Amino acid sequence: MGRGCAESMESMARLREICKDVRADIVRMTAAAGSGHPGGSLSAVEAMTVLYFNVMNHRPAEPEWPDRDRFFLSKGHACPVLYSVMARSGYFPVEELLTLRKCGTRLQGHPSCKTLPGIEVSSGSLGQGLSIANGFALSAKINRKDYRAYCLMGDGELQEGQIWEAIMTAAHYKLDNVCAIVDYNGLQIDGDVEKVMGLAPIQQKWESFNWNVIEADGHDLTALQAAYESAARTKGKPSVIIMKTIKGKGISFMENVAGWHGKAPNSEELRQALAEIYGKEN
Amino acid sequence: MDVKMLPTRDGYGHGLLELGATNPDVLVLDADLAKSTRSDWFAAKYPDRFFDIGIAEQDMIGTAAGLSLGGKIPFATTYGVFVAGRAWDQIRTTVCYSNLNVKIAGAHGGISAGGDGATHQALEDIALMRVLPNMRVIVPCDAIEARKATVAAGNIQGPCFLRFAREATPVFTTEGDFFAIGKANVLRNGNDATIIAAGPIVYEALQAFDLLAAEGISVRVINMHTIKPLDEDAVLAAARETGAIVTAEEAQINGGLGGAVSEILARHQPTPVEMVGIADTFLECGTPEELAEKYGLTAKYLVNAVKKAIARK
Numbered sequence: 184m185g186r187g188c189a190e191s192m193e194s195m196a197r198l199r200e201i202c203k204d205v206r207a208d209i210v211r212m213t214a215a216a217g218s219g220h221p222g223g224s225l226s227a228v229e230a231m232t233v234l235y236f237n238v239m240n241h242r243p244a245e246p247e248w249p250d251r252d253r254f255f256l257s258k259g260h261a262c263p264v265l266y267s268v269m270a271r272s273g274y275f276p277v278e279e280l281l282t283l284r285k286c287g288t289r290l291q292g293h294p295s296c297k298t299l300p301g302i303e304v305s306s307g308s309l310g311q312g313l314s315i316a317n318g319f320a321l322s323a324k325i326n327r328k329d330y331r332a333y334c335l336m337g338d339g340e341l342q343e344g345q346i347w348e349a350i351m352t353a354a355h356y357k358l359d360n361v362c363a364i365v366d367y368n369g370l371q372i373d374g375d376v377e378k379v380m381g382l383a384p385i386q387q388k389w390e391s392f393n394w395n396v397i398e399a400d401g402h403d404l405t406a407l408q409a410a411y412e413s414a415a416r417t418k419g420k421p422s423v424i425i426m427k428t429i430k431g432k433g434i435s436f437m438e439n440v441a442g443w444h445g446k447a448p449n450s451e452e453l454r455q456a457l458a459e460i461y462g463k464e465n
Numbered sequence: 466m467d468v469k470m471l472p473t474r475d476g477y478g479h480g481l482l483e484l485g486a487t488n489p490d491v492l493v494l495d496a497d498l499a500k501s502t503r504s505d506w507f508a509a510k511y512p513d514r515f516f517d518i519g520i521a522e523q524d525m526i527g528t529a530a531g532l533s534l535g536g537k538i539p540f541a542t543t544y545g546v547f548v549a550g551r552a553w554d555q556i557r558t559t560v561c562y563s564n565l566n567v568k569i570a571g572a573h574g575g576i577s578a579g580g581d582g583a584t585h586q587a588l589e590d591i592a593l594m595r596v597l598p599n600m601r602v603i604v605p606c607d608a609i610e611a612r613k614a615t616v617a618a619g620n621i622q623g624p625c626f627l628r629f630a631r632e633a634t635p636v637f638t639t640e641g642d643f644f645a646i647g648k649a650n651v652l653r654n655g656n657d658a659t660i661i662a663a664g665p666i667v668y669e670a671l672q673a674f675d676l677l678a679a680e681g682i683s684v685r686v687i688n689m690h691t692i693k694p695l696d697e698d699a700v701l702a703a704a705r706e707t708g709a710i711v712t713a714e715e716a717q718i719n720g721g722l723g724g725a726v727s728e729i730l731a732r733h734q735p736t737p738v739e740m741v742g743i744a745d746t747f748l749e750c751g752t753p754e755e756l757a758e759k760y761g762l763t764a765k766y767l768v769n770a771v772k773k774a775i776a777r778k
């Protein structure tokens with residue numbers, strides 16, 4: 184199987200089950216920490232699950248494997264979703280998730296490559312990931328390697344000027360081994376992205392910067408799988424998947440509420456969240 | 466005395482060429498200032514290993530970070546004032562926190578960008594870079610040392626900030642002189658006081674040595690090309706053995722070499738220290754010579770500072 188498709192793949196039905204566990208991990212770990220960022224983690228659950236289970240070539244048991252695809256979490260605050268898919272794909276034990284943000288943990292409140300194998304570079308200051316992905320992709324071109332660089336960004340994060348510098352750089356150097364993903368959930372800390380500092384039309388902006396733009400429903404596993412594969416097939420220019428999502432997706436009281444950007448559920452909210460996630464079958 | 470004059474940026478250019486010839490992983494990035502920084506020499510010789518990122522310093526640092534993750538040794542190059550200031554967060558969070566093998570060259574350091582005025586004079590770069598964990602800060606004193614420092618930076622692992630100057634300054638070290646990052650060079654010996662200097666101002670310290678010698682005052686002169694990690698042994702020995710210290714730099718004293726030396730002395734060997742450098746102010750247009758005179762960075766001021774330090778013993 185070529186790049187843009189993992190060596191072994193899970194069925195969509197299986198991925199749907201994993202997504203439930205990932206959502207549960209996110210609320211459990213932030214609840215246990217008493218802080219953290221559930222909203223922007225929940226909006227990226229499907230994208231991250233498809234990426235880690237069905238798209239990236241990586242070896243969780245061998246995080247330093249030189250030929251792995253690289254993932255860069257530019258919106259570092261969404262690390263709960265990253266930690267969860269890492270744990271569930273085998274980087275570390277699932278139980279360790281509950282150490283999030285605790286003193287001495289490998290799971291820092293924003294990802295640290297110093298503490299956790301599998302984190303490529305530390306992040307948490309927004310706006311930097313795409314430049315790093317580009318640099319890595321450029322090194323892959325120079326090294327004549329076919330590994331790819333993935334980078335997840337927030338929509339609010341696109342307000343950072345450095346991102347647009349990086350958007351130019353990737354197109355200028357024709358980095359078709361870069362796949363950017365924009366979590367277009369419409370919310371940032373202070374409220375609606377369009378009210379805080381409007382970005383629309385996002386798609387046309389990326390297009391006019393010479394990117395291949397792929398739009399997808401960010402909660403549709405099949406659509407995301409197709410989007411990643413289409414990005415991997417596109418030659419001569421970088422691709423961005425602009426995925427429409429719901430911030431806080433899957434937990435009714437968190438959905439589309441800016442206030443759940445950086446707040447942990449209390450025990451009652453956790454109970455309700457878990458009931459909603461696993462509810463129907465129970 | 467007839468002394469050869471070259472800007473330290475030329476040493477950077479030569480150092481890059483030397484690295485380019487010996488290590489295919491060395492890459493050079495610039496942010497639209499390749500001619501001024503001398504990275505264009507490398508670009509001409511190794512066009513496939515040179516990347517202009519445009520006027521985008523933050524993106525340049527991030528791109529360099531990514532390249533280092535791919536096993537490359539990127540030298541991200543532009544004016545020191547822009548890279549250290551505008552891209553500080555990128556240098557802190559991406560490069561230093563992750564301890565990546567990124568080299569940063571800050572050109573036109575100190576007063577050498579004279580005519581461009583305060584916006585272009587990098588005076589805070591040393592302080593900004595020095596506070597970053599994992600970072601090394603190197604300020605070569607002449608073009609020969611600049612070449613050695615560039616090569617040395619390329620041969621060690623981890624973040625380095627190198628400062629270069631625009632103006633031609635005296636070349637007074639020799640190819641054979643020992644150079645190692647973190648190891649100070651004692652250029653003159655003396656017992657009454659020590660001048661610890663970094664950058665082209667080291668030459669002024671040597672002039673001061675002669676002026677003071679004529680008055681019967683003997684000073685040690687230390688070329689502290691590496692401000693971080695500071696050669697603490699050399700500083701403490703100088704304090705113990707000469708009892709008075711003068712620091713000299715073309716940068717803000719606050720947080721600069723003056724700050725670095727004082728921190729060590731305050732902790733381990735309290736000693737009178739006088740500091741020659743930029744005293745908490747922005748400068749103005751002027752030739753480097755005019756500015757050096759106006760802001761007190763010449764041998765004559767060092768002589769006065771030495772006397773003051775000795776008087777405080």
Ligand SMILES: Cc1ncc(C[n+]2csc(CCOP(=O)(O)OP(=O)(O)O)c2C)c(N)n1
Pocket residue numbers: 222223224226258260261307308309310336337338339340341366368370371372430444
């Ligand atoms: C440079 C920087 N500025 C500010 C912040 C604080 N901050 C953290 S998350 C966030 C909002 C991010 O919104 P968005 O990118 O839309 O993320 P998402 O909705 O996916 O959570 C802000 C302002 C930061 N981490 N980094």
Ligand SMILES: [Mg+2]
Pocket residue numbers: 223337338339366367368369370371
């Ligand atoms: Mg958002």
